[in-house]
Amino acid sequence: AQSVTQPDIHITVSEGASLELRCNYSYGATPYLFWYVQSPGQGLQLLLKYFSGDTLVQGIKGFEAEFKRSQSSFNLRKPSVHWSDAAEYFCAVRVRGAAGNKLTFGGGTRVLVKP
Amino acid sequence: NAGVTQTPKFQVLKTGQSMTLQCAQDMNHNSMYWYRQDPGMGLRLIYYSASEGTTDKGEVPNGYNVSRLNKREFSLRLESAAPSQTSVYFCASSEARAFAGELFFGEGSRLTVL
Numbered sequence: 288a289q290s291v292t293q294p295d296i297h298i299t300v301s302e303g304a305s306l307e308l309r310c311n312y313s314y315g316a317t318p319y320l321f322w323y324v325q326s327p328g329q330g331l332q333l334l335l336k337y338f339s340g341d342t343l344v345q346g347i348k349g350f351e352a353e354f355k356r357s358q359s360s361f362n363l364r365k366p367s368v369h370w371s372d373a374a375e376y377f378c379a380v381r382v383r384g385a386a387g388n389k390l391t392f393g394g395g396t397r398v399l400v401k402p
Numbered sequence: 403n404a405g406v407t408q409t410p411k412f413q414v415l416k417t418g419q420s421m422t423l424q425c426a427q428d429m430n431h432n433s434m435y436w437y438r439q440d441p442g443m444g445l446r447l448i449y450y451s452a453s454e455g456t457t458d459k460g461e462v463p464n465g466y467n468v469s470r471l472n473k474r475e476f477s478l479r480l481e482s483a484a485p486s487q488t489s490v491y492f493c494a495s496s497e498a499r500a501f502a503g504e505l506f507f508g509e510g511s512r513l514t515v516l
Contacts, residue, residue, distance in 0.1 A: 296442065330492060392444035
């Protein structure tokens with residue numbers, strides 16, 4: 288079955304430290320890949336997306352993600368975390384050619400930032 | 403720009419009551435979606451509408467119905483609410499082009515069923 292896995296439910300990081308959030312997918316072919324962020328009480332905002340080409344993708348708020356086909360992974364990184372990065376992060380995939388642009392989401396990783 | 407607007411933002415129901423969640427988008431998008439968000443489970447697709455006039459089931463459609471009223475509006479109806487439907491519901495919209503796929507989300511509707 289197709290699935291998206293975010294192995295870490297919670298991550299606590301100190302302000303100024305680096306952050307890496309893991310995402311693995313299980314699909315027959317390379318899907319379109321997305322990372323969304325959800326601040327408390329808010330909807331989801333797109334951080335970045337991968338369709339094809341360069342496997343290192345730059346996004347908003349200083350985030351980047353690297354697609355690794357061999358590992359079926361699309362991990363999100365930020366070199367130096369700010370307190371405002373405390374939020375929940377969702378990896379999502381869309382099967383190429385699927386009708387309706389449906390996204391399948393991982394379970395999410397909640398990031399806590401220590402001062 | 404309003405983007406995607408959902409109403410109501412909060413609702414408390416008793417088991418067996420019915421209600422409709424309303425969603426409207428002003429981005430002229432063809433596709434609209436309803437997701438539910440539960441702790442540890444991410445967002446799961448309930449129903450979607452790839453274009454005006456069409457609706458399809460998603461991953462967890464049982465207990466829900468939808469109506470694509472026009473290009474702007476997509477409503478979600480709970481005919482007989484159950485405690486298992488306590489959740490946060492998100493409406494989203496997107497362009498239908500194959501290479502796009504970014505979803506724009508509303509701020510969510512928190513529903514509690516007692």
